[in-house]
Every structure is written in C-alpha cells, then in structure tokens.
Amino acid sequence: MSAFIGLSSGETPALPGTETLMMRELQLPRRHAGVFFACLVWGLLLLPVVGRAQETDASSAPRLEAFDMPGDAGDSIGLRWPVLTTESKTAVYRVSLSKEQTGAFTPIAEFAATTHYETDISGPWWVWGAKRKDVHFFQVKSTSDFRLERDTTYFFQVTFSDGTESLKSAIVAAAPHANLLNWAKLNNFGILVAFGATLLVSIRRARVNPHIFLRRIPGLDAVEEAVGRATEMGRPVLYLTGSGDFGGSSDPSSLATIAATVILSDVAKRVATYGAELRVPHRAPIVMAVCQEMVREAYFAAGRPDTYREDTNFFISGDQFAYTAAVDGLILREKPAANFFMGYYYAESLLLAETGATTGAIQIAGTDAEHQLPFFITTCDYTLIGEELYAASAYLSREPVLVGTLRGQDIGKGILLCVMVIGTVAITLGEIFSVPWVKTLFQLFNDVK
Amino acid sequence: MLFWKRTFPLLLTLLLGITFTAQYYVPHPASESLLTEVSVWGQIISGFAILLGVGSLIRSHYVKIKRREAGWGYSGVMFLSMLIMLGAGFWSGGKTEGTSFGWLYSYVFVALQGTMFSLLAFFVASAAYRAFRARTPEATVLLVAAILVMWGRVPLGEHLISGIGSVTEWIMNVPNTAAQRGILIGVSLGGIATSIKIIFGIERSYLGKD
Numbered sequence: 001m002s003a004f005i006g007l008s009s010g011e012t013p014a015l016p017g018t019e020t021l022m023m024r025e026l027q028l029p030r031r032h033a034g035v036f037f038a039c040l041v042w043g044l045l046l047l048p049v050v051g052r053a054q055e056t057d058a059s060s061a062p063r064l065e066a067f068d069m070p071g072d073a074g075d076s077i078g079l080r081w082p083v084l085t086t087e088s089k090t091a092v093y094r095v096s097l098s099k100e101q102t103g104a105f106t107p108i109a110e111f112a113a114t115t116h117y118e119t120d121i122s123g124p125w126w127v128w129g130a131k132r133k134d135v136h137f138f139q140v141k142s143t144s145d146f147r148l149e150r151d152t153t154y155f156f157q158v159t160f161s162d163g164t165e166s167l168k169s170a171i172v173a174a175a176p177h178a179n180l181l182n183w184a185k186l187n188n189f190g191i192l193v194a195f196g197a198t199l200l201v202s203i204r205r206a207r208v209n210p211h212i213f214l215r216r217i218p219g220l221d222a223v224e225e226a227v228g229r230a231t232e233m234g235r236p237v238l239y240l241t242g243s244g245d246f247g248g249s250s251d252p253s254s255l256a257t258i259a260a261t262v263i264l265s266d267v268a269k270r271v272a273t274y275g276a277e278l279r280v281p282h283r284a285p286i287v288m289a290v291c292q293e294m295v296r297e298a299y300f301a302a303g304r305p306d307t308y309r310e311d312t313n314f315f316i317s318g319d320q321f322a323y324t325a326a327v328d329g330l331i332l333r334e335k336p337a338a339n340f341f342m343g344y345y346y347a348e349s350l351l352l353a354e355t356g357a358t359t360g361a362i363q364i365a366g367t368d369a370e371h372q373l374p375f376f377i378t379t380c381d382y383t384l385i386g387e388e389l390y391a392a393s394a395y396l397s398r399e400p401v402l403v404g405t406l407r408g409q410d411i412g413k414g415i416l417l418c419v420m421v422i423g424t425v426a427i428t429l430g431e432i433f434s435v436p437w438v439k440t441l442f443q444l445f446n447d448v449k
Numbered sequence: 450m451l452f453w454k455r456t457f458p459l460l461l462t463l464l465l466g467i468t469f470t471a472q473y474y475v476p477h478p479a480s481e482s483l484l485t486e487v488s489v490w491g492q493i494i495s496g497f498a499i500l501l502g503v504g505s506l507i508r509s510h511y512v513k514i515k516r517r518e519a520g521w522g523y524s525g526v527m528f529l530s531m532l533i534m535l536g537a538g539f540w541s542g543g544k545t546e547g548t549s550f551g552w553l554y555s556y557v558f559v560a561l562q563g564t565m566f567s568l569l570a571f572f573v574a575s576a577a578y579r580a581f582r583a584r585t586p587e588a589t590v591l592l593v594a595a596i597l598v599m600w601g602r603v604p605l606g607e608h609l610i611s612g613i614g615s616v617t618e619w620i621m622n623v624p625n626t627a628a629q630r631g632i633l634i635g636v637s638l639g640g641i642a643t644s645i646k647i648i649f650g651i652e653r654s655y656l657g658k659d
Contacts, residue, residue, distance in 0.1 A: 071476055072476050073476045073477060073478050073481060074477075074478065150478070178476070178477045178478055179476055179477065180475060180477055181474060181475060181476075182474055182475070182476045185473070185474050188474075189474055192470075192641070195638070195641060195642075196641075196645055199642055199645055200645075203651065245495075255639075255640045255643050255644065258643065258647070258655055259643065261655055262652070262654050262655060265654055282502075282505075284498075284502075285498040285499060285500075285501040285502030285505070286494070286495070286498045286501075288501065288502065288505060289498070289501055290655065294654075294655065311508070311509050311512060313505075314505050314506070314508075314509040315501070315502035315503075315505040315506050315509075316506070317506075318499070318502070319562070320562075321561070321562045321565035321566060322561075322562075324565055325561075325565050329520075329523070333519060333520050347566065347569065350569060350572050350573060350576060351565070351568060351569060351572055353576075354572040354575060354576050355572075357576075357579070368632075368636040368639070368640075370629050370632045370633060370636070373632070375576065377580075378576045378577070378579065378580035379576050379579070385632060386632040386633075386635045386636040386639065387635035387636055387638065387639030389639075390636075390639035390640065390642065390643045391639065393652060393654060397654070401651055402646070402651070402652065405642050405645075405646055405651070408642060409638050409639060409642050412638045412642075413634065413635065413638060416634060416638075
C-alpha cells in the first residue's frame with residue numbers, strides 16, 4: 001500500500017484489479033487479506049490528503065492548469081502549476097489573460113515566485129484534497145481593470161522570469177460557471193442539521209418528561225423584586241429593548257432584540273398585575289410596533305386592560321446618541337425605580353447604565369454583545385450574559401417545549417467542549433513530539449470545525 | 450381572523466426561514482439576487498416604519514405639552530428643532546454641500562453627538578471606580594488585571610517596567626479571548642436554537658398569546 005501512497009502523480013495509477021495481482025505477487029497469507037484491504041481502503045481515503053508526492057518541476061516551462069473555482073457564483077477561475085527548481089526570491093511570475101487563444105494576452109497579475117501556493121487556499125479538504133506547498137495557486141477574479149463574465153471561456157498563460165531567462169507556459173483555457181451548492185459549507189450544514197435534530201429530540205423528550213432541572217438565573221429571579229420595588233416606591237419601571245432592529249440575518253442584533261421583546265412581555269404582565277407604571281422608549285419603529293402589541297396583550301393577560309396606556313411604548317430617535325441623551329434625561333427626571341437594559345447595545349451601554357446607577361435604581365441588564373458586557377456587569381445589579389438572554393423565555397414561562405431547547409443547547413455545548421479538548425490535545429501533542437499524522441489529523445479536524 | 454393573525458405569520462416565517470437558511474449554501478447568482486431583492490423590501494418597509502416612529506414622537510410630546518407635564522418645555526424644544534431641521538432640509542433641496550441643512554448637520558448635530566460620546570470618558574472613570582473597589586476576591590482580580598493592562602498600554606509603562614507590554618498582551622490574548630470565545634459559543638448556540646424555535650413556530654410569544 002505504501003507504493004500507492006508514494007505514487008507520483010506523474011506515474012500511471014494502478015488499474016482496477018491490480019490489487020489482486022499485487023496480493024498474488026506478494027504471496028500474502030489469507031489471514032492477512034482483511035488487514036490488507038482495510039489498509040487499502042484507508043489508504044485510498046487518505047490518498048488525497050497525504051498521497052501526492054513532491055512534484056517539483058525541474059524541466060523548462062510551468063505546467064499550467066486552469067479550472068473553474070468550485071462553490072462560487074461563477075466569478076472566478078483557479079490557476080495552478082508546479083514549483084520550478086530555478087525559483088528564487090528575485091524571480092517573478094506574471095499571469096496573462098486573453099479572450100482568444102491566438103489573441104493578445106493582457107498581464108493581470110505579477111508576484112514573487114516564492115509566494116502564492118496551494119497551501120494558501122482556505123477551503124476544506126473535502127473540496128480541495130491535499131493542499132501542497134510545491135504547487136503554485138492563483139485565483140483570477142474580476143477587478144476594476146477587467147471583468148470575468150460567467151460561462152465565457154478565457155485563455156491563460158503564466159510567464160516565469162528570473163532576470164536571466166523567461167519561460168512561458170502552454171496556453172490553457174477555462175470558463176467560470178455558477179455553482180448550485182457551495183460544498184465548502186457542507187460542514188456547517190452538517191453541524192446545523194445535527195444540532196437541529198438534537199434540539200427537536202430534546203423538545204420531544206421534554207414533552208414526555210417535563211421535569212427538567214434549570215439552574216437559577218438570578219437576573220431573571222430579580223424581575224419580581226424589581227417590579228415590586230417600583231410599585232412600593234410609586235416610580236415607573238424603565239425597559240429598553242436595545243439598539244437593535246429586526247434586520248434579518250445581516251443584523252447581529254435581531255435575535256437579541258427578539259429575546260428582549262419576549263422578556264418585555266413577562267415584565268409588562270408583572271407591572272400590570274402590580275399596578276405600576278411602565279416606560280419603554282424605542283430606537284426602532286418596527287420594534288416599537290411589535291412591543292406595543294406585546295405589552296397590550298400582557299395587560300389583557302394580567303386582567304388589567306383598563307390600565308394600559310398607548311404611550312407606554314414611544315419612539316425617541318433612530319440616532320444612537322440622540323436616543324441616549326433622551327433616555328438619560330428621562331432617567332434623571334423621572335427616576336425610575338427599576339431599569340431593564342435588554343437586547344443589543346453599542347457604545348451607549350455605559351452612558352445609559354451608569355446614569356441609571358447614579359439614581360439608585362435596581363438595574364437588570366441582558367445582552368449578547370460581548371464587548372458591552374463588562375460595562376453592564378460593573379454598573380448593574382444583575383446581568384444576563386450572552387445565552388442567558390435567549391434562555392429567559394423558557395426560564396420565565398417554564399413551558400416544557402421551551403425548556404427542552406435549553407437541554408438541546410447544553411448537549412451541543414458538551415459536544416463542542418469535547419471537540420475542543422480533543423483538538424487542543426492533538427495539536428499540542430503534534431507540536432511537542434513533531435508527529436506528522438497528529439498534525440494531519442488536526443488539519444482534518446480544523447477543516448470540519 | 451385567527452388565520453391572518455396567527456397561522457399566516459407562522460407559515461410565512463417557516464417559508465422564509467427555510468428559504469434564507471438554504472440561500473446561505475447556494476452561491477448561484479439567482480440566490481444572491483433573491484437576497485438583494487428581499488433586502489430592498491426590508492429597506493422599503495423600514496422607510497415606511499419611520500412614519501410610525503415620527504407619529505409616535507409627535508404624539509408623546511404633544512401630550513406632554515398639553516398636560517403641562519414636568520419638563521414639557523423640552524418637548525417644545527424638540528418641536529422647534531424638528532421644524533428648523535425640516536425647514537432647512539426642504540430649503541436646501543435635501544443637499545448638504547454648502548447649504549444651511551449641511552451647516553446644521555455638521556456644526557450642531559455632529560457636535561452634539563460628539564459631546565454625548567465624549568461623556569463616555571467620565572462615565573468609564575466613575576464606573577471603573579465603583580467596580581475596582583477591591584471588596585471581593587473577584588473585584589480584586591479585576592482591579593489587578595485592569596492595572597496591568599492599563600500599565601502595559603501606555604508608553605511610560607513599558608519604559609518603567611520592561612516587559613509589562615507582553616504581560617498585557619498575554620492577558621488580552623489568552624484569558625480575555627478565552628472568556629470572549631466561551632461567551633460567543635454560548636451565544637451562537639443560543640442564537641441557532643432561538644432561530645430554529647422561531648422558524649418552526651415553537652417560540653411564538655412575540656406574536657402575543659393565543
């Protein structure tokens with residue numbers, strides 16, 4: 001099998017049925033046949049990873065290969081050619097392009113001969129196989145000077161120049177095509193499906209057995225205390241849903257804002273039950289509209305629709321600091337007894353929470369913006385850190401279906417923890433003992449992450 | 450009625466949720482243009498939503514003035530500022546270069562924003578003072594770490610204690626990054642779980658109760 005692993009790509013690979021012939025020639029005992037075939041299977045699996053031998057080209061011109069880049073929108077072409085033995089730091093490669101095979105070639109890139117290797121590609125092994133240090137790679141993309149058009153054939157040539165000689169490759173052609181799937185994201189899809197399945201199974205199990213232990217989250221336990229305190233003091237409860245909007249996948253604040261509105265529903269119900277006053281200033285009109293509906297529903301659910309005021313939710317400004325100034329003014333004038341800072345925040349987090357702290361209000365914050373967490377932790381009485389914000393809905397409602405998702409998340413975290421420990425041990429042992437296969441294992445592992 | 454209020458939004462969420470999850474894995478230009486199209490729809494909806502916001506703003510401040518609530522004068526200032534800005538905007542035809550609208554934006558609005566932002570320095574100082582009082586072991590660790598980081602980040606620190614910069618870098622790159630990544634992992638899993646709950650209609654409290 002080692003003969004296979006060491007096979008140079010320049011040699012002719014073994015034909016089907018050659019394995020049987022090899023066994024006969026080597027006169028392997030029957031009891032070793034299983035081991036032999038197991039080795040064969042593993043060898044074939046690892047062939048793309050470790051199998052390609054050094055292919056340094058001592059001959060004349062670069063042996064250029066052009067191909068459509070996998071998993072893209074049809075806007076780039078890949079070029080690769082083996083390293084030449086005459087390369088030096090002063091030598092350069094020049095890549096030229098033409099729309100016709102016999103037409104004039106336009107230079108599109110020039111770079112030092114000791115740069116641009118296959119190992120620079122960030123794609124995973126199941127798309128790229130083994131990435132080699134002895135093969136140059138260059139990705140041709142549209143620039144301001146020229147534009148690659150989809151499904152159009154282009155011709156390429158690479159010229160090697162070291163000052164004394166200039167070697168031109170053969171002219172090769174390729175056309176960029178749009179792909180339907182980006183196979184490089186297969187790992188991401190696999191993990192999503194596995195995690196989604198874990199969550200759904202956890203929910204199903206929670207329906208059967210609803211008694212799942214939930215650790216205490218002091219910030220959520222304190223909601224009752226905060227609203228009660230505001231009622232006793234006759235001061236309002238201030239609730240902020242953060243600076244986020246329901247902006248879709250490109251908006252990092254969307255989920256935190258949804259979580260904040262869900263908690264608002266519970267807080268509003270308690271406020272209505274106790275007969276306190278709720279103030280909810282907003283930065284985003286759509287969030288305001290959703291919150292108006294949720295607060296109204298909460299007052300109905302608490303049996304106090306008569307105490308609901310339309311101006312409980314109000315818009316201030318979409319501008320970050322205009323909003324901050326207005327809320328700071330509100331805190332200083334009305335002196336709410338309880339301040340809730342839930343959702344996604346930016347630089348205004350400290351300006352808001354510190355102003356609240358100076359008025360002596362009980363403050364509860366919750367955010368997944370990790371850069372703002374230190375500010376909330378130093379200025380608030382309780383802080384929901386990261387995922388605790390998302391867990392609030394399940395924690396407050398105790399609905400088995402929602403609690404089941406928390407169990408699913410914990411299983412996901414446990415698996416990730418194990419993966420990280422194994423990966424850390426693998427890379428550490430690989431570095432200490434310089435064992436190549438451990439490094440290869442880590443590379444496979446790293447691509448799957 | 451219940452169909453339009455409950456079932457239809459849930460179906461729409463399921464359909465769009467699955468479509469745009471799949472879109473992430475499809476690099477084809479048709480997939481990209483679908484995303485762009487929906488983003489444009491989002492911008493149009495946001496544009497109309499501003500009317501909602503302005504309506505709410507005018508209503509709440511009008512009520513304050515009408516009831517002569519505490520600080521109603523500020524509501525008057527708000528209306529005056531809004532009218533001046535709107536008037537200048539229409540007068541300048543929406544252009545900012547060399548117009549009264551541009552002047553108001555650059556020398557009033559941006560200056561006010563800068564003033565608010567600069568307040569952060571004082572707020573950081575007062576928050577740090579409260580947090581760094583070494584009353585508990587955790588606060589003491591925070592205090593020591595903060596002193597080391599601050600010391601290593603100023604040129605004088607490295608001049609007085611050689612190598613303090615490396616200590617600072619280690620604190621920022623190892624324990625600090627580890628803690629941040631720990632939080633990020635939890636947030637990411639929580640985010641995926643929340644998305645799945647919303648897409649499949651398991652979490653529906655944002656629609657109000659049944």
